[in-house]
Amino acid sequence: MVSAPVATAGFTSEIVGYLRQIEEADEFGAVDLVFGMLDEGVSAQDVLLRVIAPAQRRVGRLWAANRWSVAQEHAASAVSERVVAAVARRVTPPPARGRVVVACVEREQHSLPTRLLAEVLRLHGWRVDFLGASVPTPHLVEWVGRVNPELVALGCTLPVWLPRAHRAVAACRTAGFPVLAGGAAFGADDRIARLIGADVWAPAADVAADLLDNGPLMFATGNGAELPPDDEYACLARRRGELLPRALELLAASYPPMRDYDPWQLEQTAEDLGHIADFLGAALYLGEMSVFTDFVTWTCAVLAARGVPGESVVLGLAVLRGELTDCPRTRAFLAEGMRAAGAARGAPDHPEPEETSP
Ligand code: B12
Known part of the structure; x- marks a missing residue:
């Protein structure tokens, strides 16, 4: 099991500006704003992880505090999804590394966090198949069997889906594919990822990309043996x-x-x-x-x-x-x-x- 600390950075005024655009559900304004940042030399990875990601976390806090309605949250998140796609389209280099399958655990609807990981891996030269939200485990296994990736990256945001993540990890490993686990459900350290038998865990997309960059990939053999009786x-x-x-x-x-x-x-x-x-x-x-x-x-x-x-x-x-x-x-x-x-x-x-x- 490999892990590393989370990186931190500022970008406060950029985040505030971006939040203003998504608060107004202004998709084109938000795209123009982040393209402006790219033109000024901010890296695409920083736009994704130091502007859009913290803005989305802030959206969550505003909703939790009842300051934003569900409609406002949905509108803002929909804009962010489109912005991530626009940034990726503009800057992603042609793939120079192996293939990685990135997917959310069955029932997990939070595709945006995992999408950020997918785009960061693309920026690092990986060829990425992004399968999106809630991928049923048998279908995931069928896909990876067909495309034969070097790695399956499995995202989970809500802890309620961790038992399903356990089954997905086991199925991928049985099929012969190592699994990188991540997303908020796993918490701040690798304990839960170990429990469900993942090979690698990372707390953030850039950390995951760095781990994969610094290959050769060394995979441990977790098997979920420490789980209590169910x-x-x-x-x-x-x-x-x-x-x-x-x-x-x-x-x-x-x-x-x-x-x-x-x-x-x-x-x-x-x-x-x-x-x-x-x-x-x-x-x-x-x-x-x-x-x-x-x-x-x-x-x-x-x-x-x-x-x-x-x-x-x-x-x-x-x-x-x-x-x-x-x-x-x-x-x-x-x-x-x-x-x-x-x-x-x-x-x-x-x-x-x-x-x-x-
Ligand atoms: C947008 C959103 C939604 C959208 C998702 C849209 C989409 N396409 O993703 C929708 C409306 C579907 C949704 C639904 C729900 N949501 Co919601 N949602 C959010 C919100 C506001 C933003 C998500 C996001 O984009 N986050 C931004 C990224 C950057 O998050 P991140 O986890 O930090 O991601 C980084 C790392 O975790 C890592 N990473 C992520 N994935 C992976 C994968 C791998 C393999 C690796 C290595 C790393 C990695 O890299 C990322 C970048 O560094 C969050 C707030 C939040 N804090 O995230 C709430 C939040 C996650 N949701 C929450 C809840 C409760 C729900 C619902 C249960 C609400 C409901 N009552 O129905 C449902 C459940 C849906 C389901 N079945 O899964 C809660 C969870 C609370 C908890 N205690 O667990 C949150 C935290 C809101 C809050 N402030 O309290 N949600």
């Missing part, structure tokens, strides 16, 4: 269908404000409970408590920014815990989640830090 994960997955409507019912009975919820609010609450159950499942699968508690803390902040108190999250977790009487490990995770939600209740109810930089 019986409680399987039990939760099996019971999800009946558990969630029941939990929603019990939550409505114990949390009075829910009686006044309109159908849209009820649907949102059901969705939130579903996300909680899915993050719980991923945490159980990996044996990584922080996957669950970080998500609980994040959910409390997002709800608080929308005027929903953390108490509702504590109650939701308690209800799930009450239903899962025969799953001791799951109950222990839920108890930690309740502690995290309780702690988040004492935190400021606005997840957007008071920062001046993007």
Whole structure:
């Protein structure tokens, strides 16, 4: 397993300017702006990773803080996708290295982070097949078998898809292809990538490109052997269908404000409970408590920014815990989640830090 630290850099005024364009959903303005940066000598890699990437992370924080609507986030992200394509079209050199397949794990819709990796690898001379969002594992394996790449780069942003990432890694390796893993779901170090048996992990696209540049590629033999038994994960997955409507019912009975919820609010609450159950499942699968508690803390902040108190999250977790009487490990995770939600209740109810930089 190979890894390296994340690079950092400034570009504050460029990011602010770019954010202004994407806030207005001004695709051509955004393209003109970044082409101007390229003309002034900013490298394409820096435009991708020091301007567009941090702007997109900022978009996420603005949405989480309820300062931007989902529509604003979608519009801005759609512009960024087009800008990444325009930059790539303008500067990508002809391929001089081997072939790499870049894809998102099945169900993962965050294609833009992985697309950034794909374009950075192209800038470094790799021939890249970018397969985009949510690639079903059998189809991924069929593609790599056909094009015979040197490497499969697998992106995952949401931790809930890590069990699927594990299966995809195993399938690619069984087919004889090494796997580079990355994306926010893997966290800040290589622990999770190791757990799911990836050969290489990188925290950022430029780090990944540097690792591949400095070949020959040396691959370790991870096999996911340290993963905990998956019986409680399987039990939760099996019971999800009946558990969630029941939990929603019990939550409505114990949390009075829910009686006044309109159908849209009820649907949102059901969705939130579903996300909680899915993050719980991923945490159980990996044996990584922080996957669950970080998500609980994040959910409390997002709800608080929308005027929903953390108490509702504590109650939701308690209800799930009450239903899962025969799953001791799951109950222990839920108890930690309740502690995290309780702690988040004492935190400021606005997840957007008071920062001046993007
Ligand atoms: C745009 C966006 C979306 C778009 C995605 C569009 C697209 N085509 O990508 C859509 C609308 C689909 C979406 C949906 C959802 N999203 Co969203 N999304 C975002 C947002 C705002 C930007 C994503 C992005 O472009 N990031 C920018 C890049 C640069 O991110 P990056 O991870 O830092 O990438 C770098 C490295 O990780 C690395 N890397 C990335 N991939 C790979 C792969 C390999 C192999 C390697 C080596 C490296 C590598 O290189 C990159 C550059 O250095 C993020 C905010 C954020 N912080 O990312 C939220 C965010 C990821 N989304 C979030 C959520 C919750 C969701 C939803 C669940 C919302 C919902 N209720 O439905 C859904 C889930 C969809 C799904 N099934 O996957 C949360 C996740 C929170 C959490 N605790 O995990 C975030 C963080 C928002 C927030 N601020 O809280 N989202």
